[in-house]
Amino acid sequence: MAESVSWEMATFISGCLGGIFGLWQYYKSNKEARARAAADELELFYSDDSVKAALRILDWTSGYIPYVDDAGVRDKKYFGKLDFHLALRPHRKRRNEVRSYVEAEDHYLLECLKQGANCDQKFSPVELYVRDVFDRFLGRLERIESLISSGVVDHKNFEENFSYWLRLIGDFKQPGDKLDHFSNKKRAALIDYIVHYEFFGVQRLFARYGKNISDTSRQASRPELPTDGFHFGDNPKKEA
Template sequence: MTDWATVVLTAVGGVFVLYQYWRSNHEAGVRAAADELEKFNQDDSVRTALRIVDWHSGYIPYVNEAGVRERRYFGTLDYHLALRPHVKKRSEVDGYILTEDGYAMEASRNRKECNDLFSPLEHYVRDVFDAFLGRLERIDLLIDNGVISKEYFGEFFSYWLHVIGNKKKEDDSEAQFSKVKHDTLVFVYKILSI
């Protein structure tokens, strides 16, 4: 009888240890999710990217080549120029108007060719979106591992999912939400499988 009691106590003890292990890992996962969401909300790159997505033009915080932080105007054309594929020339961007492209106008005055180049502001915006998408990938990893539910993230990010996924209405101007902008940002839907 004592052998039977020993087996039962060992089994109960083993189940208790496994439960404690699961609970500890679950709590660590919840802490990791909370930390990642907090970092997401506090990340300057994320906030700048979301501001660009939401407002499509206006002043954004910018860190210039010398490392000095300043506010810079960022318009719809700047967005399209910054997020264009590397193989696409400036002049090939939909809706491109040379006189609205400050970087090209400055290069033209200096007799320099810049059609294949990105301006420092465009490089900065590309870095901002890289950091933003990197944060989303970390959250997607937490979703894939069951630490964050898709439903919770959908609630947490609902406004942005609406802005990114909203189809262009007939009365919307090209500046409000262009097809290029929509196609660029629909990536978020794909990584979240929503």
């Protein structure tokens, strides 16, 4: 009898240890799989041509950006300070209704006027391309937020990788800020776009890090900081 009880106890203990080991293996393999998935997603994010183009446009005031036309032909197009506001304006907003509008800098409208066309509510091909770039960029950010919510991407890890951009986009600029080349007006135009076209995941992502980009009512009320901004690649043949 004693031998039988002892054998049953040993079997029970062995089964428990096996179960614990199995759970540990499952946890370990699941953790490794999540880590690989997170690394793959971040690599895809930063290697996406649209993401790279969007970050370039955000970080610089003017210059030449990579451009792909409807036929897939790659080129470089000049993108100025006003063009950012024109590209990200709502569909129904006229060109002359955007912030800091100067007709002399609206090269697309001037060309239209030469041809006798009315382009006041139209988007230039480059502006349409930039809208597509930002739609893809913001869509990528929404996917990141979804993966953070599901536990695939660690929110601390993403914060470390994306901290510069979280501050650049998420913070109001004050005199003396190191990131004041991204003006409050440019920030307001981006936030207006995010809110108007309902990129709720992007808003939740920034809110996760204490950055409120859901309220645009304060954006235009802040005075613009005196800055000429940064300029990139003024040679269309040179990679910046």
